[in-house]
Amino acid sequence: xASSEILHVGIDLGTSRSAxxxxxxxxxxxxxxxxxxxxxxxxxILKRTVLIGHxxxxxxTMLDLHRPLERGxxxxxxxxxxxxxxxxxxHLLGLVGAKKNGKVDSSxxxxxxxxxxxxxxTNKQYLRNSMKGIVxxxxxxxxxxxxxxxxxxxxxxxIIDIGAGTTDFCVMKGRYPTEEDQRTLTIAxxxxxxxxxxxxxxHYPQANVTLxxxxxxxxxxxxxxxxxxxxxxxxxxxxxxxxxxITNEIKAACETILPPIVETMLDLLSxxxxxxxxxxxxxxxxxxxxxLIRNLPKMLEDSLRQVGGGKVTYMEDPVFVGSDGGLALxxxxxxxxxxxxxx
Amino acid sequence: xxxxxxxRVKRQLLHEAVSDNVDTIRGLPPRRMRRLERTKGAWFRxxxxxxxxxxxxxxxxxxxxxxxxxAVARPVQKPTARPRNLATALPDSxxxxxxxxxxxAVKRVVLDxxxxxxxxxxxxxxxxxxxxxxxxxxxxxxxxxxxxGFEVVATRTDDRLIPLRDxxxxxxxSDSDIFISIHVNSLRSHTxxxxxxxxxxxxxxxxxLTQLAAEENGTSGYSIADLRKLLExxxxxxxxxxxxxxxxxxxxxxxxxxxxxxxxxxxxxxKRAPFIVLVATDxxxxxxxxxxxxxxxxxxxxxxxxxxxxxxxxxxxxIFEYSKKGT
Numbered sequence: 125x126a127s128s129e130i131l132h133v134g135i136d137l138g139t140s141r142s143a144x145x146x147x148x149x150x151x152x153x154x155x156x157x158x159x160x161x162x163x164x165x166x167x168x169i170l171k172r173t174v175l176i177g178h179x180x181x182x183x184x185t186m187l188d189l190h191r192p193l194e195r196g197x198x199x200x201x202x203x204x205x206x207x208x209x210x211x212x213x214x215h216l217l218g219l220v221g222a223k224k225n226g227k228v229d230s231s232x233x234x235x236x237x238x239x240x241x242x243x244x245x246t247n248k249q250y251l252r253n254s255m256k257g258i259v260x261x262x263x264x265x266x267x268x269x270x271x272x273x274x275x276x277x278x279x280x281x282x283i284i285d286i287g288a289g290t291t292d293f294c295v296m297k298g299r300y301p302t303e304e305d306q307r308t309l310t311i312a313x314x315x316x317x318x319x320x321x322x323x324x325x326x327h328y329p330q331a332n333v334t335l336x337x338x339x340x341x342x343x344x345x346x347x348x349x350x351x352x353x354x355x356x357x358x359x360x361x362x363x364x365x366x367x368x369x370i371t372n373e374i375k376a377a378c379e380t381i382l383p384p385i386v387e388t389m390l391d392l393l394s395x396x397x398x399x400x401x402x403x404x405x406x407x408x409x410x411x412x413x414x415x416l417i418r419n420l421p422k423m424l425e426d427s428l429r430q431v432g433g434g435k436v437t438y439m440e441d442p443v444f445v446g447s448d449g450g451l452a453l454x455x456x457x458x459x460x461x462x463x464x465x466x467x
Numbered sequence: 468x469x470x471x472x473x474x475r476v477k478r479q480l481l482h483e484a485v486s487d488n489v490d491t492i493r494g495l496p497p498r499r500m501r502r503l504e505r506t507k508g509a510w511f512r513x514x515x516x517x518x519x520x521x522x523x524x525x526x527x528x529x530x531x532x533x534x535x536x537x538a539v540a541r542p543v544q545k546p547t548a549r550p551r552n553l554a555t556a557l558p559d560s561x562x563x564x565x566x567x568x569x570x571x572a573v574k575r576v577v578l579d580x581x582x583x584x585x586x587x588x589x590x591x592x593x594x595x596x597x598x599x600x601x602x603x604x605x606x607x608x609x610x611x612x613x614x615x616g617f618e619v620v621a622t623r624t625d626d627r628l629i630p631l632r633d634x635x636x637x638x639x640x641s642d643s644d645i646f647i648s649i650h651v652n653s654l655r656s657h658t659x660x661x662x663x664x665x666x667x668x669x670x671x672x673x674x675x676l677t678q679l680a681a682e683e684n685g686t687s688g689y690s691i692a693d694l695r696k697l698l699e700x701x702x703x704x705x706x707x708x709x710x711x712x713x714x715x716x717x718x719x720x721x722x723x724x725x726x727x728x729x730x731x732x733x734x735x736x737x738k739r740a741p742f743i744v745l746v747a748t749d750x751x752x753x754x755x756x757x758x759x760x761x762x763x764x765x766x767x768x769x770x771x772x773x774x775x776x777x778x779x780x781x782x783x784x785x786i787f788e789y790s791k792k793g794t
Contacts, residue, residue: 200603200606200607200772200776201607201610201772201776242625242626242627244599244602244603244626245491245494245595245599246595246599246603246772248491249491249494250772252491252492262488263484263485263488264488264491265484265487265488269484273477273480278476278477278480279476298476298480299479299480299483300479300480300483300484300487303584303626303627307625307627308625310624310625453481453484456477456478456481457481457485461481461482461485464485464489465485465488465489465492
């Protein structure tokens with residue numbers, strides 16, 4: 125196979141969003157939702173056999189909607205979810221142009237897929253089996269490792285990747301991270317959403333809010349510490365659209381992730397060899413959607429003060445950090461290695 | 468390709484990432500858990516093994532004396548004899564209260580996936596180790612329970628070593644109704660047979676069980692003094708009866724469900740043993756050994772997601788049956 129025909133891609137398969145970066149320069153992000161029309165009527169209206177991403181969410185009332193990933197891992201034991209993740213992958217590959225005669229053709233695709241740091245062998249095997257036949261070769265790596273690789277942050281750095289399903293930590297020591305260097309918390313974007321729904325319902329018992337609405341508000345207003353603006357949103361109260369001030373609820377919900385993240389960060393730092401601790405403290409990188417929570421880097425820096433201070437950098441464009449890192453890995457791996465990883 | 472101009476560190480990292488993937492394809496355990504790493508833990512494991520028999524003796528003494536006390540007290544329950552015997556009864560003794568008196572179904576369940584992190588638990592030659600299997604079954608069981616309206620608290624949700632002491636603390640602070648610990652057996656001798664068994668708390672004189680308990684208790688985080696205090700709390704009350712009932716229900720479901728798939732499976736029954744997680748938890752607690760990694764055929768089955776799902780389902784049915792009877 126001529127190397128010009130081969131398409132290298134990095135994929136960040138996320139619980140909430142999945143991003144893809146391809147060697148032809150294309151980059152896309154989609155919501156990790158897949159839906160099939162629930163009945164014949166829906167099929168007629170939608171004129172499609174499967175809907176993916178934002179479209180699926182928007183038309184969810186007509187769909188059998190699946191979110192195939194849970195806590196960053198493929199849900200096991202459900203054929204529908206396996207099929208959903210395959211559709212999602214085909215869709216992503218189609219977006220970056222892995223097509224032949226109008227149909228998605230991925231037989232010459234080499235993909236690197238990021239999964240949570242704590243994913244077990246079993247999880248990786250399951251993902252591998254589920255993706256059979258979709259790509260030519262497949263490499264599965266820990267998501268924070270892909271981020272670190274893409275940023276060239278390979279020595280004395282800590283990556284904190286706050287996604288929807290999981291928050292992943294990885295200390296880079298110039299070697300492939302082992303289980304000691306990595307942590308995964310299931311406290312992340314989704315847990316903020318659940319808290320937020322509860323808090324809003326407590327404050328406004330009459331209001332009707334769904335997880336989907338709350339997720340949008342969170343993405344718009346999320347912050348920790350002192351508010352810089354009021355979060356005013358519109359939701360139906362007894363069927364009447366009403367403006368609600370949810371500033372305090374947003375703050376409280378976002379701050380629920382702080383203590384566990386700080387604890388894990390400090391714990392991992394304390395395990396770094398003493399002479400390198402300062403360097404790692406000054407090289408903490410925040411990625412993933414959670415990096416967009418206003419004021420979060422500063423709050424983390426405040427908590428570092430008790431151990432001598434440090435610096436937390438956040439990525440301007442956290443969406444593609446993981447998939448770009450995956451792409452870098454894909455491009456750097458020699459042909460001989462890819463041949464050993466055929467899917 | 469860009470291989471030529473990437474630096475040495477990157478090439479090394481890349482090489483290790485690829486090796487890790489190749490291992491996954493071959494189904495090898497992750498590098499951390501391979502043999503050399505594990506021998507370090509051997510010393511820590513043997514220490515409780517030597518000391519536990521002592522505490523066990525103490526425990527059986529307590530339980531024996533209590534059960535005698537009950538035997539004496541039983542005829543006394545006739546109304547006429549009551550006043551006289553109240554005086555002879557110990558001031559802090561109490562009548563066991565039947566859980567059936569409280570018509571509450573089981574609401575919250577603590578699931579405890581055995582081992583984790585550095586402590587891989589039992590392992591077979593080339594397949595999954597105990598810590599991975601237990602965590603996987605725990606996840607499956609959790610889904611089943613949550614789908615059916617139970618609340619689930621997990622003592623560990625990822626591949627991390629949580630000391631038994633912390634597991635008990637998680638369980639006790641979660642205000643849960645029952646505690647299920649999931650483990651996989653590995654027998655030294657007679658590896659031809661394989662079966663399932665369920666434990667609840669109690670002393671045992673069987674040296675094999677003592678050794679098994681010592682192994683599972685290896686990373687408890689308790690000192691011997693703590694252990695003695697805990698064992699002194701062993702009492703013949705609601706919790707023990709309920710634990711026995713829960714163990715019996717779970718064992719029955721495990722055996723009958725799994726035998727359907729695996730006709731060679733043996734029923735090793737409900738047993739008593741002093742596993743720490745069972746001692747230190749405040750709620751009815753059982754420990755299920757859902758399979759045998761020492762049996763090659765079964766190790767291969769445990770490697771199949773399908774079989775692990777079946778185990779999770781059997782455990783779920785056990786819990787469900789128990790919760791029904793409780794109402």
